[in-house]
Amino acid sequence: MHRTMGYPLLCICRRGMGSMYNVLLADDERLDLDGLKRLIPWQQLNLQVASAVNSGFAALEYLREHEVDILVTDVRMPRMSGLELARTALQLYPHLKIVFISGFEDFHYAKSALEMGASNYILKPMDNQEFIRTMQAVAGELDGVRARKSKDATFAQSLPYFRNELMRDWLEGRLDPVQLDVQMKELDMGCCSGPYAVAIIEIDDISWKLNAYRQDERIAMIKRQLDYLYVYCQPLAIGLPCRLSSHRIGIVASGSVDRSIFVDMLRLVQEQFLLTVTVGLGGPAAAAEGVAAAYEQAEQALSAKMLCGKGRLLTPSDIHVETAAEARDMDAILANLFQAAVDYELIKVDDCLTELFRFGARLGSKMTVYNFSIHIMTKLNTHLGELNEDLYSMLGLEYTNLEVLYQFETIGDIHAWFRRKLFEVSEMIYMKKQRKSRRLITEVVQYIDQRLGQDLTLRDVADHFFFSPNHLGFLFREEMGESFSDFAIRRRLETAKTYLEDPKLKIYEVAKLAGYQNIAYFSRQFKSLYGMTPGEYRNAKSC
Template sequence: MYKVLLVDDELLDLSGLECFMNWDEMDMEVCAAASSGFEALEVLETEQVDIIVTDIKMPIMTGMELARRALELNPQLKIVFVSGYEDFQYAKQAISLSACGYVLKPVDDDDLRRTLMDVKGNLDKERAQSHLEHYFSESEPLLKRELFIQLLDGVPDEGKAMPLLRRMGIPWHSATPLYTALLEPDDLAWKLNGYSEAARAEIEQQLSLSVEQFCTGQEIQFCRLDPFHYALILEERVEHEALRELIMCAVSGTPLSVTVGAGPLVTGLKELHYSFRRAKEAVELKLFLGKGKLILHTDARGPVTARAKDLDDILQALFQAMSSYRLVAVDDCMEELFVGVAHMETKLEIYQLFLHVVTKLDAYLHTINEDFYMALGLDRKRLSILYHFETTQDMKSWLRRRMFELSEHLQRKRQGKKRKLVQEITAYIEERLEQNVMLRDAANHFSFSPNHLGQIFYEETGSYFSDYVSLRRLERVKLLLGDPKLKVYEAAQQAGYKNLSHFSKQFKDYYGISPGDYRRHL
């Protein structure tokens, strides 16, 4: 609701304006009524006013002078002048003061209402624009991150990207030469082990602050991909030496080291995704070229690059075999892995490979809510044992044993979950024996497909679902037949049988005796 200040030295006119206009209907309220310009200025110093409706011709301080002084206090004020016909020459001055309206006396309610609604329309537009500016200011970091990620992923809409970049003060255009880099902490999985959540958050914050300060100082654009990884977009003028400085600055005051991979220079926003893909490939080469340094996309070719790609394929196959308890496939993947080890030249290189394998394995296990170290009862800080093995065969034996242990661990957990599920299924059956218990109803209850649930049930019990239900019904009837108060058909009905002849045949087929004969022999 907009606040209105009424100013007129004629008290009757002032009272009429205040009382006879429907201010609520216009989404306005009269916050004060002043009989002089001086009184109005006092109100402006204490009240937030949006609109002044003032008579032009007033003694000592005219409405024109009031308007000039009021606009000095608040340039956003809207002024509506009211005056008699004989003073209409003041209209030109009013226009020079950017007046929003000029209404003649005697004031016509409809005329004033139209003028005020025009003023409200202008205020609404200004307020909406102000809110938009505020929203953009608040959301700019998120918009910038989303835009950069789209550019790096190769799905930019240039029609939308260019205006946003200009709005953010980034002077790129569709043919600007740019290149990218990826900053990745080294050995993150075990370096932060033992730190509390608060300490980890502090390290994360320190890294973020260091990267932001350095990039701002060097006029490098960046975005955080996740709590510890950063993508950088650099103009051609920024030398690689700046990235080497960043490696030192980023980890100041933290226990971390970082590796930066740099992609090739490309022309235009549409090619940034290619540069970033090469930057990620460069970071992966730290397995063979070492960490805590800048690795350029040109630093390794041929066998080393191919080896890094082959390694990821082998590890993916290894993890899948381990998860599905295919021990022969686990062993085959280990043999494949060690073919690559045979071509390595230094013990440190092999050690780095094994740390990489363990880190990747730990990351994979976390996707299925497992932890490499907890599952095996290992101390992260004691992985240096690998470096003390004298032969690659020792390393191979150690790693194979751990893979088999993990496979067994995951298999036991799966079996435990299946056993618990089957226990719940059997309880479900017991509660519903008097009803028509169907596999599809049970599958729907436990959110499985009928085929999958039936297979799990058979693997754990050795019985098909329908056979198990039939057996439990027969056992229930057999127990009920011990109650002499129940007739045979009543016992059958309480166990869920609707057809007595079918029940009698099934009972005799299973026990070799009719229900009646069974009862007589009790």
């Protein structure tokens, strides 16, 4: 069979492969079959002989039970020829690679082999080097197929993220109409002409109503409700619903959307879940570029929830201009109050409270003042949640028993109570900050290390730990001395260095394991940090 028995191993340059490709050998000449099995360096070619049989029928029987990547078959075998075997095998596995071996230099056989897409047609007596080159080429084709499938799978996994970010960019006005149209088509999301409406659906009371549950239970309950809202809103949405945060969904809908649909949704949510939802509706916008303004209207409508009530549909036409402005002003004051408490600026805390209770003094009834006070508690607890703190626990209060506020006879009494309690909270935060940041960042680093192969962003990590991205990014830099992004890149590349020492892994596989989908970008970052490309590093380590 073999005309050339020796071959230089240096000619076999297939390092860093993934899992081996399976090869089925079929030849009625037992000596030739044995020679193929023993004298070809299959492992160095990243191939393995799955089975070797001496008839077409035996090969077909094996193929019906096992999938292989490459079929190497003699053309002329008794009862079932290699050509007949190949035709049937291709019906079972259309992407099967086939290499024919024949002792007959017959144009008819060669033509038939090429017509069915054979990778090569090799004549006996066979030259080992020619066979090795053929198998290298076939394995290279399979590598390409594998790389494309991996790329397609990665894209498919990332598609929901890309679509969500596209909708967020549209809502927040970061896309012009041409970009929007192109990207909608690229992501297979469809679109339609205006007018458009924008709805923001927000889960109510997550800062206190779930405090009786464990953190994992709270996360699961909110996720289940958010998933329900997402599915409910899908038929209404142009494009797709957009997950805006851990408790908000935004949608772009037709400007003529029936408001009763949202009213029905509010009722169904109230029947099925512990937490209610409030919907802010903005628009209509005549064209795509007006969606950002409609989104802002929806946010303004939602911001008036405190004064207008929760668990309902709010629209700009339902809200007086002064009411919306007051709600926005109060939200701004609450944000300043929170920041002052965090920074241990007690004078500023007192000033912000005084501003807030100027609003409270204009409220008409004791119940309204009570609701106003509950709203302040809820907002402050939401802000404290960004620091992984709980206002009720810090104050020793039960979230189900806030009658302590209702027992006061005057709004001045409530104001004084808030001042005392917030001074206490501010001091507790100050003391905890001295020892807490290190523990938090240690957990963040562990979380990052466990997910280096994923497309992980600061927003993802912040959502997991219930922090705002800006605040967590600030704490991370303060503790680690580098930004989140720089740390993640360095950690990924350190991981890549370890993987590069495994010669069975290809460079693109290493890149993927380290969290990179673009091998060129991976190589640039690797060289920027280590002064050499991944390939140069691997070669240096193998010497």
